[in-house]
Amino acid sequence: MTTHVIGAGMAGLAAALAVHGPVVVHEAAMVAGGRARALPDGTDNGTHALLGANRMALDFLRGIGALDEWVEPEPDGLPVLDMADGRARRVALSPLGWLRAAKRPDGLTARGLAALMRLAGPGDRAVGPALAAHPTFLRGFVEPLVIAALNTPVQEASSRRLAAVLRRVGTPGAARLLVARRGLGPDLVEPALAAIRARGGMMHHNARLRALRIEHHRLAALDFGDEVVVMGQGDRAILALPPWEVARLLPRLRVPTEHAPILNLHFGHATPGPVRFLGVLGGLCQWVLVRPGAIAVTVSAADAEAREAAADLAPRAWSEIRQLARAFALAGDWPEEPPPCRAVKERRATPRHRPGDPPPPPILALRNLALAGDWMEPVLPATIDAAIRSGRRAAKALG
Ligand SMILES: Cc1cc2nc3c(=O)[nH]c(=O)nc-3n(C[C@H](O)[C@H](O)[C@H](O)COP(=O)(O)OP(=O)(O)OC[C@H]3O[C@@H](n4cnc5c(N)ncnc54)[C@H](O)[C@@H]3O)c2cc1C
Known part of the structure; x- marks a missing residue:
């Protein structure tokens, strides 16, 4: 059989x-x-992150003996640089982490949180319009989360799918972000x-x-x-x-x-480590993974960016990476000239939700x-x- x-x-x-x-x-x-x-x-092909909430994926890794190779690069909250005003801060992914004021996302108010909780209830609506009354919270937290988790622009993303994610990241340890070490x-x-x-x-x-x-x-x-x-x-x-x-x-x-693309830019640039995972708000880059020897930029729901030439994208991304390196004191040299860069465009990365x-x-x-x-x-x-x-x-x- x-x-x-x-x-x-x-x-x-x-x-x-x-x-x-x-x-x-x-x-x-x-x-x-x-x-x-x-x-x-x-x-x-592109940076893949897992959350503590991804129980099946972690169980699979345990079963194949690879769980210890997935590391948590940012246990103190995700470093995020806002390109609009240059502010650098650490943001907790889970509501439990928001108990510490310093780790709260920008624009988080009781009303914004209540609106998010309502979205997590029954029904299925587009996330962006439903949170339009809370633009700072939407831009600083909900949109990056939706784009990363649903790979769908926030204006068209399903609240039902987002709710499934939110219900899972609320428990202790569920918001830990893990990446493959090598x-x-x-x-x-x-x-x-x-x-x-x-x-x-x-x-x-x-x-x-x-x-x-x-x-x-x-x-x-x-x-x-x-x-x-x-x-x-x-x-x-x-x-x-x-x-x-x-x-x-x-x-x-x-x-x-209907599918959405994900664009990854891979820079061949040696840094001494450790593995880091950083976010950018309001830039081209969304997430930047720094591993010794290579830097990978992720742009999810990249409808527009997937049509641009790598030669145009690389200098913009590299300039943002240098600003991240300065803001979060990343080890190594960060020359002005972009190192060699390869773009990998996955046009049908996931279905649009x-x-x-x-x-x-x-x-x-x-x-x-x-x-x-x-x-x-x-x-x-x-x-x-x-x-x-x-x-x-x-x-x-x-x-
Ligand atoms: C750039 C990028 C970044 C991503 N980031 C994340 C992330 O951070 N976290 C996360 O959890 N997920 C992420 N994802 C999504 C994740 O990669 C996918 O959800 C998952 O890998 C899909 O697996 P699958 O087995 O369903 O499909 P696939 O990976 O598409 O597997 C299907 C397989 O079938 C093969 N195949 C196709 N046609 C045939 C045929 N006719 N005969 C035989 N074989 C065939 C293909 O070659 C392929 O190997 C990302 C995806 C991309 C592209």
Whole structure:
């Protein structure tokens, strides 16, 4: 009774580790990891952060023996530089941290907080218009949180998805922000592959699923072009693919069709460390990850920026990084001239989370075929945690 997992992103890797019995993973690319992968030179495609609230993701990391490689770079609150007035401060991510006045976000008032709590209640509205009466709080806290967690511009972002995030970050430890110490390759993808191999699982790379053969409401074969895998009695499959691939293979399913880009700028610049994670308000950069040897800038919901040339973006980003370095006394040299920079634009980084989005399709598409992927999560936004949840759920649904 073999389980075929199609797609070696986080959903597929989690599914492969959750199923019972023999497992074969088929991946179209030469490398695993999907939208959370290492590029050929080892650089992450984009910075990936986890929160203490991402329980499934942390449990997955523990299971593959990689949890200790994820570090909390800013335990005293996130360093944030406001480009409008040059103010540098540390902001707590969780309401518990706001008990200390110095860590409160800008513009936090009792009314603003009450408006945010109302958004966290029932219903689904666009976040930006609902908090328009609290512009400072919106700009200083809610918008950066929405963009980072939902990868959707705040004016169109779903309050229901934000509420799911807010409910989870309110508990002790849930707002801790973690990043991979070395990178997604050594601290996420490689240990996951090693864990799959250790339990006898097989990996097929360069194996793009072209079509499904369905007979009598049952998956009969997987067509990879040069190879057709016939499903034996008791064999089953999990499609752990992005929504556009599922739409191609199963055209009758309703899947998300609107996505938002994430832009990452990778500067090759050596700093002595430690790992740092800093925020910028009102600039091009949103988050800056400083690792010894490299600096990565994240711009989420980057509709406009994804259309700009890297040569125009790099000097602007570097100027902001130098200001961050000064404001927070980052170790190392910060020359005026930007170091070599590479832009990685993920045009379909995640679905856009808007109010009233239809729910995902049922997990079981056929008796022996389950669906997984970050977009299959009905409550939380599409993240690593959602992908891992969905992979585990798909494995469970197949029994
Ligand atoms: C730049 C960037 C930054 C992000 N930052 C964060 C963050 O900070 N925190 C966070 O939690 N999340 C973040 N995310 C989101 C996170 O990466 C995704 O939610 C998650 O990786 C999705 O995993 P998945 O397995 O559902 O899909 P994918 O990663 O898309 O995996 C699908 C896999 O299927 C393969 N495939 C596609 N078609 C076929 C086919 N026909 N046959 C076989 N294989 C196929 C693909 O090559 C891929 O490997 C970010 C995403 C990006 C792009």
